Amino acid sequence: MVKGREDAARPSAKNHSTFYIVFCVALLLFGLVFCCAKATKYAAMVMTSSSKGSLHWALIGAALGIGSVVWYGAAPITYFKYRHIPGDRGIWLLGSLRELADSKIENKEGYQRILVDVYRDHMKKHGRIFKFMFGRRMPMIIVVDPEVVQEIGMRKFSKLQDRPKIGASYALAAGKDGHARERIEKGLLFLRGGLWRGVRNALLPLFHSDVLSHFTPVMNSASKTLLRKLEDVKDGEIVNIHNMFGGYTQEIIGTSVFGKHFDSQSVPEASGDVSINPETSSMDGVPLSWKMYRAVATIFANSSGDINALLSLLCPVLLPVLQFLSQYFPTEDAIRTRKAINVMSEVGEEMLDEAKNAQKLKKGNADANGQGESGKGEKSMSTFEKYSEPLMQKMLSAKDKETGRYLSDNENIAQSTTFIAGGTETTASTLSYAIYLLSQNEEAEAEIMKEVDACPEDEPSYEYIMENFQYIQAAIYETLRLYPSGGFISRFTNCEVQIGPYKVPADTPVIIPLVLLQTLPEHFPEPLQFKPERFIPPGEGADSKYANTWHKYAYIPFGMGPRICIGYRLAMAEATLALFRLYRNYSFRIATPLTPIPNLPLKQGLTLQPKDGVCVRVYRRKI
Numbered sequence: 001m002v003k004g005r006e007d008a009a010r011p012s013a014k015n016h017s018t019f020y021i022v023f024c025v026a027l028l029l030f031g032l033v034f035c036c037a038k039a040t041k042y043a044a045m046v047m048t049s050s051s052k053g054s055l056h057w058a059l060i061g062a063a064l065g066i067g068s069v070v071w072y073g074a075a076p077i078t079y080f081k082y083r084h085i086p087g088d089r090g091i092w093l094l095g096s097l098r099e100l101a102d103s104k105i106e107n108k109e110g111y112q113r114i115l116v117d118v119y120r121d122h123m124k125k126h127g128r129i130f131k132f133m134f135g136r137r138m139p140m141i142i143v144v145d146p147e148v149v150q151e152i153g154m155r156k157f158s159k160l161q162d163r164p165k166i167g168a169s170y171a172l173a174a175g176k177d178g179h180a181r182e183r184i185e186k187g188l189l190f191l192r193g194g195l196w197r198g199v200r201n202a203l204l205p206l207f208h209s210d211v212l213s214h215f216t217p218v219m220n221s222a223s224k225t226l227l228r229k230l231e232d233v234k235d236g237e238i239v240n241i242h243n244m245f246g247g248y249t250q251e252i253i254g255t256s257v258f259g260k261h262f263d264s265q266s267v268p269e270a271s272g273d274v275s276i277n278p279e280t281s282s283m284d285g286v287p288l289s290w291k292m293y294r295a296v297a298t299i300f301a302n303s304s305g306d307i308n309a310l311l312s313l314l315c316p317v318l319l320p321v322l323q324f325l326s327q328y329f330p331t332e333d334a335i336r337t338r339k340a341i342n343v344m345s346e347v348g349e350e351m352l353d354e355a356k357n358a359q360k361l362k363k364g365n366a367d368a369n370g371q372g373e374s375g376k377g378e379k380s381m382s383t384f385e386k387y388s389e390p391l392m393q394k395m396l397s398a399k400d401k402e403t404g405r406y407l408s409d410n411e412n413i414a415q416s417t418t419f420i421a422g423g424t425e426t427t428a429s430t431l432s433y434a435i436y437l438l439s440q441n442e443e444a445e446a447e448i449m450k451e452v453d454a455c456p457e458d459e460p461s462y463e464y465i466m467e468n469f470q471y472i473q474a475a476i477y478e479t480l481r482l483y484p485s486g487g488f489i490s491r492f493t494n495c496e497v498q499i500g501p502y503k504v505p506a507d508t509p510v511i512i513p514l515v516l517l518q519t520l521p522e523h524f525p526e527p528l529q530f531k532p533e534r535f536i537p538p539g540e541g542a543d544s545k546y547a548n549t550w551h552k553y554a555y556i557p558f559g560m561g562p563r564i565c566i567g568y569r570l571a572m573a574e575a576t577l578a579l580f581r582l583y584r585n586y587s588f589r590i591a592t593p594l595t596p597i598p599n600l601p602l603k604q605g606l607t608l609q610p611k612d613g614v615c616v617r618v619y620r621r622k623i
Contacts, residue, residue: 087130088122095135128143129500140509141499150551152560163490163491187417189418199400205398207567218255229244230585236619243613246264248574249425257351262289264289288347292347300607430485434475439616444471452580472580473572478534489556512556518556587619589617
């Protein structure tokens with residue numbers, strides 16, 4: 001049932017808004033006609049340099065300019081199109097965004113609110129479908145109703161299959177670099193329509209369980225390296241576990257995609273800042289894995305965008321001007337992001353060349369031996385040939401079954417860098433949140449230790465990981481319920497579409513805030529409590545109070561329908577193996593006040609990240 005204001009409660013508001021729109025349009029037309037008449041009258045006087053005429057012309061120009069700005073900021077036509085959907089109008093130009101600036105400190109613990117907290121306030125006022133004015137000219141429809149979410153993801157998918165276009169901050173950062181922009185737009189994250197469908201159809205077979213099982217040795221190797229990084233840590237010493245997980249996840253993704261060992265866990269991070277320095281002109285001599293790690297860290301650090309990106313959202317007509325300013329007068333964050341995009345593109349190009357050469361070698365072309373020398377800290381590609389053909393090589397042979405079209409070079413580079421960027425931060429954050437929650441729940445921690453101690457293997461197979469670590473995976477699923485790494489699911493209407501009881505115009509962003517959806521109390525008893533038992537089937541030790549109580553579309557941390565995350569099985573496997581390896585040897589406790597309980601500071605960019613990481617005290621288990 002969609003909760004919102006009843007129609008009977010809004011008739012007068014509709015009449016008032018309609019009168020306001022008609023009045024404003026009439027006033028503007030009258031003013032425009034009047035100004036044109038005056039402009040004609042005084043044109044001759046301006047040409048003869050009459051001071052009086054010049055003054056009148058200046059006043060007319062100023063009036064027109066001010067009137068245009070006021071009209072643009074008020075956006076009455078935009079508001080009129082969405083007047084039937086409940087939601088605040090917000091203030092001139094900014095819409096409802098001002099609430100973010102006014103809510104830095106929410107409580108005595110100093111918890112800083114993020115966008116989802118503002119959505120929560122609006123949901124309490126307007127129900128589970130409402131409009132949010134992201135600037136007065138950019139209304140978004142927020143949906144927190146599982147039945148309607150199911151319609152969006154399945155029954156009406158053809159009308160809502162696309163995500164909003166490439167993020168403003170990355171469009172501005174790419175500037176006029178056509179290659180850089182294309183390699184962002186052609187990634188699965190931003191592809192739209194038939195292009196998205198063709199690329200996804202070509203890539204789906206590469207992420208089948210039978211293929212992913214060949215990468216288990218890579219995961220086991222990376223998890224042992226993760227364990228070795230804790231060997232020199234003294235009992236009770238504090239570490240920021242989030243920093244460690246970034247290197248672990250990228251080592252697995254990078255090695256699996258490119259076939260070259262990504263030694264990402266050796267990247268120096270003593271200062272905690274591994275982003276690209278805008279004053280550094282090049283990264284020559286730096287290992288490929290280090291380049292990629294620093295580039296990904298930079299992109300996610302700057303993913304909330306800079307002032308130019310915000311202005312482009314508030315005032316889209318300024319985008320050409322802002323692109324010019326970003327190109328020739330960029331902010332420091334824009335410089336960092338642009339360099340990071342270029343670094344990722346260069347690494348992708350180099351790895352594509354190596355994959356092509358390796359493919360030629362396999363076909364018996366002895367003269368095409370362009371393996372190249374490995375950089376510092378790298379192993380040769382042949383190191384992992386015994387494990388599996390890397391995904392990059394498989395992508396060279398992948399084609400859309402419907403059209404028979406192979407992926408272009410730019411599409412291959414775009415997918416490989418998208419996999420690495422997306423797979424690094426999302427899984428690293430999920431693991432950090434899992435440690436944060438388990439460290440506060442000794443019963444759940446004890447269940448995990450019981451499960452890992454029962455495992456007879458030191459290097460469990462993919463099948464064992466996915467089938468026998470039931471409680472570990474339940475803990476990960478529950479972590480994703482409370483802290484979904486994506487934060488939001490976004491769609492874009494390609495025509496007018498009925499969403500719940502409301503008709504939504506074409507070209508409207510539709511946002512599903514996962515934190516709100518996945519903590520609805522009627523679907524999740526004690527919604528803010530960490531209860532892994534929710535995800536253990538009844539009859540297998542689960543408390544019936546928590547298990548299987550929710551609508552299927554009240555829990556969608558990996559997305560939904562045809563656009564579900566293509567690599568979620570790999571993410572689950574690497575997260576499960578990491579927790580297995582860590583809890584077999586260590587236990588953890590939150591290091592307060594560095595990491596506060598219960599309000600963990602968050603930041604929302606491309607993903608939902610722990611703002612300052614997760615600091616824990618490390619203790620060796622005595623087995």
